[in-house]
Amino acid sequence: MSVAVSNLSVDYRGHGPDLHAVRDVSFVIPPGKMLGLVGESGSGKSTVAFALMGLLQANARIISGDMQIGGRSYDLTKNATAPLRGHGLAMIFQDPLLSLNPVFTIGAHLIEILRVAAPGESAGRRRAMAEEALAKVKLTDPRRRLDQYPHELSGGMRQRVVIAMALLAKPVLLIADEPTTALDVTVEASVMREICALRDELNCSVLLITHSLGLVTKYCDDMAVLYAGEMLEQGPARAIQRRPGHPYSRLLLDCEVAIDQPRREPAMANSFKVIGGELPDLRRPVSGCVFAARCDRAVADCAVTVPSAVRLDEEGRHKARCLRIGAS
Numbered sequence: 001m002s003v004a005v006s007n008l009s010v011d012y013r014g015h016g017p018d019l020h021a022v023r024d025v026s027f028v029i030p031p032g033k034m035l036g037l038v039g040e041s042g043s044g045k046s047t048v049a050f051a052l053m054g055l056l057q058a059n060a061r062i063i064s065g066d067m068q069i070g071g072r073s074y075d076l077t078k079n080a081t082a083p084l085r086g087h088g089l090a091m092i093f094q095d096p097l098l099s100l101n102p103v104f105t106i107g108a109h110l111i112e113i114l115r116v117a118a119p120g121e122s123a124g125r126r127r128a129m130a131e132e133a134l135a136k137v138k139l140t141d142p143r144r145r146l147d148q149y150p151h152e153l154s155g156g157m158r159q160r161v162v163i164a165m166a167l168l169a170k171p172v173l174l175i176a177d178e179p180t181t182a183l184d185v186t187v188e189a190s191v192m193r194e195i196c197a198l199r200d201e202l203n204c205s206v207l208l209i210t211h212s213l214g215l216v217t218k219y220c221d222d223m224a225v226l227y228a229g230e231m232l233e234q235g236p237a238r239a240i241q242r243r244p245g246h247p248y249s250r251l252l253l254d255c256e257v258a259i260d261q262p263r264r265e266p267a268m269a270n271s272f273k274v275i276g277g278e279l280p281d282l283r284r285p286v287s288g289c290v291f292a293a294r295c296d297r298a299v300a301d302c303a304v305t306v307p308s309a310v311r312l313d314e315e316g317r318h319k320a321r322c323l324r325i326g327a328s
């Protein structure tokens, strides 16, 4: 089933004017495909994820947005997707301990999911299914793991357990929010491989949220570039990598350090900082292009005219919002 998000806008209330964290964001993830949502810290990636899951904080307000799953539409302003959590929708967080209760064994977590996902099965069969799921995500010694507690496992092993939980829940959409940021590079590759294997086995849509363009170009089918809450470019990951349409995407790609290099984290943290300037104040109304103040290609018009999406391929899959597209 295809997953489509349309016109998502989210504000946060606080002291002073509301903060417009996400503005009019739309994207589609076909079944069996992975979309990488990239953008620097504060661009609104997690807000998108939490809005889809119905997990936003109390001071957030979804101004507009709906999600279509298959032919069905869910009104995000009414938190309509919240009942889908745990089966239609699943999420992997940067810290797997957010998904694991320290007082329950690994087996108890998996068996709890099977109570909903496989209600007709006997207790013995559910335990066997839980063990199979752990073996599938390549957790060593799966039978013993069932009786262990989350604190007895390493970070990479815990993330595999969370992937096994998603495997049993059979979601239509899996959201992975920085799933490998806390892990070292060798573990990162194996965890990403398990997420890809899950996508292929369930034929589900995956939204990967990450700072790393390297991860996106290596593992994702499509890419979406978010900046100051606005989608500046989206399309096939390879096409954007080869021919970025937006100057911001080009700068991100220029800054990105190959993920195979020995220690990626500091480079990743730095990669966005080498683009001069800072995100605009999200409490103020934007005129023109949100990136204009930092853009090396901006002309006077960019500060006043809001760019609409320009198609960069015949099918209209690759689109970018920039007034300078086509200008020399």
Ligand SMILES: Nc1ncnc2c1ncn2[C@@H]1O[C@H](COP(=O)(O)OP(=O)(O)OP(=O)(O)O)[C@@H](O)[C@H]1O
Pocket: 012, 013, 014, 019, 021, 039, 040, 041, 042, 043, 044, 045, 046, 047, 048, 057, 059, 060, 282
């Ligand atoms: N509960 C909140 N109240 C007020 N502002 C918030 C709240 N949560 C997030 N924000 C603001 O919303 C904007 C988007 O934040 P968000 O966490 O979605 O970005 P992000 O791209 O996921 O960043 P990171 O990569 O650091 O997680 C930021 O300006 C952030 O400070």
